[in-house]
Amino acid sequence: MPAYKFNSLEDFMNASGYIIGGEWYPRVTSIVGIKAKPALLYYYAQAENYSKALEMTSKSATEGTQVHNAIEAILKGEEPDVDPIVAPAVNAFRDFSQFHELKPLEGGIEKRIWSPAQRFAGTIDILTEINGVFGILDVKTSSGIWRDYGLQTSAYMGALQEDEPWEDLERKDVRARWILRVDQQQVCLRCGAKRRTKGGNEKIRDNHNGCSHEWSEMRGEWELKELPDFQNDYEAFLAAKRLWEWENEHWLKQIGYR
Numbered sequence: 001m002p003a004y005k006f007n008s009l010e011d012f013m014n015a016s017g018y019i020i021g022g023e024w025y026p027r028v029t030s031i032v033g034i035k036a037k038p039a040l041l042y043y044y045a046q047a048e049n050y051s052k053a054l055e056m057t058s059k060s061a062t063e064g065t066q067v068h069n070a071i072e073a074i075l076k077g078e079e080p081d082v083d084p085i086v087a088p089a090v091n092a093f094r095d096f097s098q099f100h101e102l103k104p105l106e107g108g109i110e111k112r113i114w115s116p117a118q119r120f121a122g123t124i125d126i127l128t129e130i131n132g133v134f135g136i137l138d139v140k141t142s143s144g145i146w147r148d149y150g151l152q153t154s155a156y157m158g159a160l161q162e163d164e165p166w167e168d169l170e171r172k173d174v175r176a177r178w179i180l181r182v183d184q185q186q187v188c189l190r191c192g193a194k195r196r197t198k199g200g201n202e203k204i205r206d207n208h209n210g211c212s213h214e215w216s217e218m219r220g221e222w223e224l225k226e227l228p229d230f231q232n233d234y235e236a237f238l239a240a241k242r243l244w245e246w247e248n249e250h251w252l253k254q255i256g257y258r
């Protein structure tokens, strides 16, 4: 095992942060990565071997990116070419937007934000009004809405609440953090079991032993959740950041970070 996860300072800086106005800022997703994710161990344990597990993760990340790109294009009024593999999830988004009135902020898609006071930076999926309330919308292609998402989105909200002149961003009070989960799965027409395929990995839920399963076409589904308790999440994020700084001291010292 090497002493450090990164081969060089440059690797570390590229993988973990952004340079904004000549200054390096750690990335929100890198910071929240310091928190253990026990569910991931379970996921890895189901794989044939470690490299297969990594392959699944990377394939599933690619699918997630395809879904994000398609949704962002739709919000910009474009008609994206959608890979059939992720089409049901993208259609789930179209369905969602029939039920909720979205008004994305001009320049508010894939919006880079940063906190000079707390020193971190990130990219918000969508800054938008939903049914008349302005907030942060983060899109996930997971099988559930996990509590961890609160850490990431609280950082975005914390940064937007600072007195920073948000250049092209028309300043509005951010009132909400939402997770929109879009996913796709097949349902057994005989027993109601559900089959989800992610990164080539198949998972069956509510399985009924003995059923020879007759799978439906792939169906999209969506779920919108507003995350409560910003303060509590933001304090936890800043604590995670402190731990992340401790872990990466070796590199941060070389940058002259604080």
Ligand SMILES: [Zn+2]
Binding pocket: 188, 189, 190, 191, 192, 193, 208, 211, 212, 213, 214
């Ligand atoms: Zn069945």
